Amino acid sequence: MANELEQRLSFLGDKLSRGQLKLAVMESCTGGLLATAISATPGCSDYFLGGIVSYATESKLRFGVPQATVSEHGVVSEQTAREMAQAVRRCFDVNIGVGVTGVAGPKEQDGMPVGCVFIAVGCGDKTDVRRFDFAGNPDVVKEKAVAAAIDLVMEQLSGDF
Numbered sequence: 001m002a003n004e005l006e007q008r009l010s011f012l013g014d015k016l017s018r019g020q021l022k023l024a025v026m027e028s029c030t031g032g033l034l035a036t037a038i039s040a041t042p043g044c045s046d047y048f049l050g051g052i053v054s055y056a057t058e059s060k061l062r063f064g065v066p067q068a069t070v071s072e073h074g075v076v077s078e079q080t081a082r083e084m085a086q087a088v089r090r091c092f093d094v095n096i097g098v099g100v101t102g103v104a105g106p107k108e109q110d111g112m113p114v115g116c117v118f119i120a121v122g123c124g125d126k127t128d129v130r131r132f133d134f135a136g137n138p139d140v141v142k143e144k145a146v147a148a149a150i151d152l153v154m155e156q157l158s159g160d161f
Contacts, residue, residue: 008150009041015157016047016096023153024092025051026063026084028075029102029117034146049092054084060101063087074110076101078129081118085127096156097122098149105138114138117145121152128156 016023027034035051038044054060057075061067064087065080073079084099102117103109115134120127130152134144 005037005147005150006041008147008154009037012150012154012157013041013044013047015154017043019157021047021096021157022049022092022094023047023096023098024049024088024094025098025100025149026054026060026088026091027051027098027100028054028060028084029104030100030142030145030149031055031104033142034098034100034149037146037150049094052088052091060084060087063091074112076103076109076112076116076118078118078120078131081120081129082122082127085120085122085129089122095123096153097127098153100145100149102132102141102145104141104145115141117141117148119145119149119152121149121156123156126156128152 032053038048065083069083081099081101085097089097099120103112105114117132120129134141
């Protein structure tokens with residue numbers, strides 16, 4: 001899987017560089033794994049401005065997720081993922097923002113099951129969010145979420161989103 005992910009990240013990096021697009025991420029349940037994967041790609045400094053690991057709710061709020069969203073929908077929700085993607089775009093002034101929130105495990109959180117992950121990709125005036133229900137231990141859930149986030153960004157860039 002690592003080699004396949006590296007290939008997808010390289011392809012994504014080429015697309016971002018050719019389009020002169022910039023990317024930033026705000027991630028929670030993946031704990032920085034998405035930023036780590038992207039930053040391991042040669043030449044990523046051309047398009048990857050950075051990431052925020054907003055594991056605690058307070059961090060999400062500090063970096064721009066509205067308290068009302070968290071209070072009404074919870075930290076593991078479509079709405080929070082959307083706000084995370086939009087907030088990181090503002091924080092880094094980038095074209096594309098990715099927000100990832102979910103439950104990697106080992107136990108459910110706020111009524112959401114282990115493996116439930118929301119990933120949002122914002123580009124232009126559109127922010128799309130998808131829910132995933134991944135099976136596996138926390139490490140597997142995180143790896144699957146990273147791969148899904150990369151795929152969603154590529155879909156957004158292809159106009160298939």
